[in-house]
Amino acid sequence: MGKHTKRKGANTGMVIRIQDLSAPELDMFARLTEAQLRNVKEPEKGIFIAESPKVINTALDAGCQPLALLMEQRHLEGDGAEIAARCPQIPLYTGERELLRSLTGYTLTRGVLCAMRRPKPLPPQALLPSARRVAVLDGIMDATNVGAIFRSAAALGLDGVLLAPECCDPLNRRAVRVSMGAVLQIPWAYFDAWPRGGLELLRSAGFRAAALALSENALPIDYPDPAREPRLALVLGAEGDGLPSSTVAMCDYTLRIPMARGVDSLNVSNAAAVAFWQLRARE
Numbered sequence: 001m002g003k004h005t006k007r008k009g010a011n012t013g014m015v016i017r018i019q020d021l022s023a024p025e026l027d028m029f030a031r032l033t034e035a036q037l038r039n040v041k042e043p044e045k046g047i048f049i050a051e052s053p054k055v056i057n058t059a060l061d062a063g064c065q066p067l068a069l070l071m072e073q074r075h076l077e078g079d080g081a082e083i084a085a086r087c088p089q090i091p092l093y094t095g096e097r098e099l100l101r102s103l104t105g106y107t108l109t110r111g112v113l114c115a116m117r118r119p120k121p122l123p124p125q126a127l128l129p130s131a132r133r134v135a136v137l138d139g140i141m142d143a144t145n146v147g148a149i150f151r152s153a154a155a156l157g158l159d160g161v162l163l164a165p166e167c168c169d170p171l172n173r174r175a176v177r178v179s180m181g182a183v184l185q186i187p188w189a190y191f192d193a194w195p196r197g198g199l200e201l202l203r204s205a206g207f208r209a210a211a212l213a214l215s216e217n218a219l220p221i222d223y224p225d226p227a228r229e230p231r232l233a234l235v236l237g238a239e240g241d242g243l244p245s246s247t248v249a250m251c252d253y254t255l256r257i258p259m260a261r262g263v264d265s266l267n268v269s270n271a272a273a274v275a276f277w278q279l280r281a282r283e
Contacts, residue, residue, distance in 0.1 A: 046118035058181030131159035147178025148269035164194035
């Protein structure tokens, strides 16, 4: 156990002032890898890190279980006070900005981190029965893109996000931060197998699939038929490589966003936002 100074704070439970940066109870904030936090072998013990009061409040509103807080000292009576009041029974580690920066390697986003228990994963079957529009992420490994896609999916009315097995974890620290907590607002699940198993599952639930791909045979994204589909899955591929041709061939539609000035394509997260709006479910 590291050396800490403890005191009771107003509505903040036990405040622990950090003196020993090597204390093992700080590992979750600074030294554990994403894979170690996720704890695949014992997923019920998995952890994710939420950054900033807004994201932490979103996670708490979604029912996530907080485990510990790390907060710049100046935020105890500032931006972090509400968070601390909502989590009075967990340890709150604090210190000056430069001390915490030396621990984490970067300046904290809005000065507050919260370690939380990962929510129980959903099976894809759980989010399909009532859904009309879902996104499918195929091989997207960049956490920033995944976070931005989730933010657009939540904001533009999608009903869920489904991921191929090799996609970046939506509860990756950067993905959670970039999504502004949207990964906790919209249901998501991993397919056990993609594309065949996943597409079969989608079709059994009444979905047709639209691949976004730079194909010569692709229809413009404002082609009317896909938007009229009662249930549609929008399939997005990784930055650069895009969707494999074999996956595109298995989809019901292939769509592309027309480009001007010789630009060949948009970043996948920007393309996703355009597609989500254009192909949104209409009454």
